[in-house]
Amino acid sequence: MLEVHGGTPLRGTVRVRGAKNLVSKAMVASLLGDSPSVLRGVPRIRDVEVVTGLLEVHGVTVTSAPDAGYPDGELILDPADVAQGSIVDIDAHAGSSRIPILFCGPLLHRLGQAFIPDLGGCRIGDRPIDFHLDVLRRFGATVDKTPGGIKLEAPQRLRGAKVELPYPSVGTTEQVLLTAVRAEGITELKNAAIEPEIMDLIAVLQKMGAIITVDTDRVIRIEGVDSLSGYVHRALPDRIETGSWASAALATGGEIFVEGANQPDMITFLNVFRKIGGAFEVCETGIRFCHPGGELKSSVLETDVHPGFMTDWQQPLVVALTQASGVSIIHETVYENRFGFTDALNRMGARIQLYRECLGGTPCRFGRQNYQHSAVVSGPTTLHGADIEVPDLRGGFSHLIAALAADGTSRVGGIELINRGYEDFLDKLAGLGARVDMA
Template sequence: MDSILVTGNGPLNGEIPIAGAKNACLTLMPATLLSEEPLTLTNAPRLSDIRTMTTLLQSLGAEVSSLQDGKVLAMSSHDLTSHKADYDIVRKMRASILVLGPMLARDGQAVVSLPGGCAIGARPVDLHLTALEALGAEMELKDGYVHAKAPGGLKGGIIEFPFVSVGATENALMAATLAKGTTVIRTAAREPEIVDLADCLRAMGAQIEGDGTSEITIQGVDRLHGATHPVVTDRIELGTYMLAPAICGGEVELLGGRIDLLQAFIEKLDAAGVHVQETPRGLKVAQRNGRVNAVDVVTEPFPGFPTDLQAQMMALMCTANGVSVLEEKIFENRFMHAPELIRMGAQIDVHGGTATVTGVERLKGAPVMATDLRASVSLILAGLAAGGETVVSRVYHLDRGYEHVVSKLSGVGAKIERIKGQ
């Protein structure tokens, strides 16, 4: 099994290109199931999760071609041959549940395995199912699969979520585009990935209003047509690499970065003493004053501080001046990186959904183990700021969400290499 070797060696300088968003692309790909005409995605990230979704769509009969070194995905679902998403594929990635709504909307039937993915909490699919039931679908859970039917097609309805769910909003939004009549989604997720999906669906002929707010209205249409759509910038990759110069010092320009994607996160960086500046090509991040200041963080749905940047922010706070409190309100079990950071000399006290971090002057390199996708990159960031060598094992998590992390970081002066497993 591969590992990543990181040696702390001072400030970083240069530029890092930011890829298209993994979470957006994984949502946009199932949208091809809504139409018999081709859907082409540009600015696609090159990740193992994208390959998994490709395999899943192909198992349903969709054609998926990877062009321009993987940056363009050309898809066509003119002739679906199956409506069953098998466990062997779905277990690898929670986003697989997003084929449920499109298949049900288009053909009135779908059988989808309950999904897998990172072990960071229960993340049940109940909200996906109740949303589709509000559109007239009949659901049955049997032998680990969701058996869904809508013999007369889906019908518009009111979907009111008890709390914000990005995935359930996405599934409901896609299904509602072909439902008869008007659908209103309340307590809808407001993330940029939701807006990106709505933009793509509108390009395919959908009638959607209110995306980016907590109430989305969809007027169903009879059919959707083909389209070409650019995947939005990955705000989580962007935030991750913004933290690299923050934790190491130096100045790095993030190509394609946008402040509106990460307003709450950038406000915390500013409070910590990290300078963020817009440029014609993206965002420039600089940290020249030694240790940053400790800041408190509470994860919240967009536009709040992203849960997917909590682990990376904790790595920064490990060497901050003062005591910071990080409260995780989105997922349980999302402090599994804390014991690994403690192995590197961090002072972290975890109680339930709260972690108290007392900054130390410097971390020490150590062998550590990645427990999930975002934890894996937080350990790399910590290694950049640590004395000596840090070896991060189980980096297959990393490959799910970050393309070419070694070359991107080494390109700005980091001493990092991938070690092939035996």
Template sequence: MKSLLTTSSNPATAEKEASGETLRIRGGQPLTGRVEVKGAKNLATKAMVAALLGESTSILRDVPSISDVKVVRSLLEVHGVSVVDGEEEGVLHLDPSGAVSAHMEEIDAHAGASRIPILFCGPLLHLLGQAFIPDLGGCRIGDRPIDFHLDALRAFGAVVDKLPSGIRLSAPNGLHGANIHLPYPSVGATEQVLLTAVRAEGITELRNAAIEPEIMDLIAVLQKMGAIISYEPNRVILIEGVKELRGYDHRCIFDRNEAASWACAALATDGDIFVGGAKQQEMLTFLNVFRKAGGWFDIHEDGIQFRRAGALKPVIVETDVHPGFMTDWQQPLIVALTQAEGESIVHETVYENRFGFTQALVKMGADIVVHPHGLEDGHRRVPRRALEQAAVITGPTPLHGADIVVPDLRGGYSHVIAALAAEGESIVRNVGIIRRGYEKLFTKLETLGADFDIIG
């Protein structure tokens, strides 16, 4: 394969020059240094959609330079929204005054594999009276049905027509408040209800809502715009619809998923990484597990330092919705657990197919057994779900280089970290998908001392 570094030996420069689909990684060295995390992918993209609801320009700060943000930007521009970069890096000015309906072909072309178009529905129904959703993509981590979204939109008064090319929605009689009880505290469905209810006529009561920090930050964005939203105990959110909203000026909450990923990288490679911008409050559950697994961390005003405290220890983890252990955290953690002394168990209760990435780790020498129907365990804190799986990781097992293919965003990052922890050389393919959620990945890896090349 021809190297794409012929014009520059600097991976940071090459990141701008090349697609970066394949990496050649020489592992066995600890990652040390400082990286900065910007705004959360799971907030920035939703706040950009929220700008459609305002009658004036919105300003969003600390926006990460990732492909998901670029997808949303393209979709907004297709709908006539002006998106302009600010003078400061990571600042976007979003003016919805020219919003128009877009052709389904344009939406489909710009959406790519993203699932973001579903969240355009509420704002577009308010703004234009209609919306279109193409076939949705996203990471291959299991079934992500949009039934929760469509049922909620129907409750608001939307008419849903399923077409061969996607789904068309209309609101001939406008949208009105509704009483909605989600079967599961889905983050996406909660965002859908919030983005739709704020301008629906009347009061909306949402029960069994997701309460992730990114959801709370989206509520803060909408409140800045003039929305009336209150959070009650037991996952109940009340939204009083208003006739109009204005633009906002908001700084995104930090990306706790990326922060946890770098923490796990320090654990897996026996490194020492300071994650600038990370904050304790939003990572309490992760930090507890990190410490139990043999990690050491130090909280600073401007971030958190992560490294090992000694030999790694086995842990039992159950993924869950917030305030539980995030499903996005288990994949990079499993890489580190391959080096723990004993048997670790990870119960995945959120998605039904999120252990596919472990096949590559086994190829690299890890001892991981996936139980596709989960494990019976009398000491569970999270209720069993029919879709859940479990992974049993026995260590420590030395990892060696291999030729592997990235399956999804978090699994892909985990493959890169495994290759950096392994002895020898690895080829990691399809790393472009990692750009969906990790800003300047190659630059940060270089800063931490990773030894790699980008190849064609």
């Protein structure tokens, strides 16, 4: 339990390292190589611990750089002794993570078999693994559902396939990439996700020897190769964490320099941040975000796949929008249940109403399906302290921002979920002047 004493503007510097949504996938990609890989900029987060454990269960040696201070976040991943892990060990290390599904393609290439337990993850919407299993079947894998999980086998070398996604799913795009690079022949993926983390994964695979072409119409073509080597790669900065700290600066009336933030990956966010009244300065080593004084302005925005407004930016920004003058409308088109975190904000004094209708400019796939996927935020409102239980990773950090912006003291439970994606966040908060105590 964390006690948060609100009302203090956050001021100072935080450093962001490699993107959570790339680092874990690059670690999995090391399974495909016939020599060690070196990944730099790796953050100390729970998801990295989970993937490290799963890799070690499968025989990969994972070591960190010798520097005790972990200054560069360097991991060395050696897949020389890849072997099938026990079901019990896989299940124990996976926990509620969904990352094991991405082990399937590489393990099928290396061992001819793979096993994944029942999968969890944040409860923000339906993220079925059916797309993944269908893709793996198209490559020639057999899939057998058992009471304890799913067993996959590749009786012969996997073959390239033509795949068209009904929605540009990031996870399924990653699955195709990690499977197709060593499959026989050519794979064509239509309606692929093209997020910066996907492009960075492609860069990793290309360094390993893969042949991958990305067209302008969301079509990715992969020409399979017989073998891949290891890689040396620095992960791109985490744009989600950057947006979270920017929103914290705005909501608390403070100023935060995010060291390592990368402007090109943040352009869509920066446009919205400026339109609602935030100020930023792009520097050589990062981006400075601040509340320049005066009123914040309401806004209308829709989340979307890249290059649209990222769904993971939405939750922390909603907290800032509770302090904006007027009515803001947010249409969530990526995850159907991402507004559950607003219940706690309303108990803290926010005025947020949820609607089943598509309130954005374009009807989305969740319309007329009874999903409350649009929000109307009326402001500004004074937030006050409350008892909060963290619902998921991004919603949890958003609750922290609300508690920091609120009058009085909040008690926040379940903060271990935030460790999944935010490195040393308690130390960072203390360095920004936040008044937080473990209860």
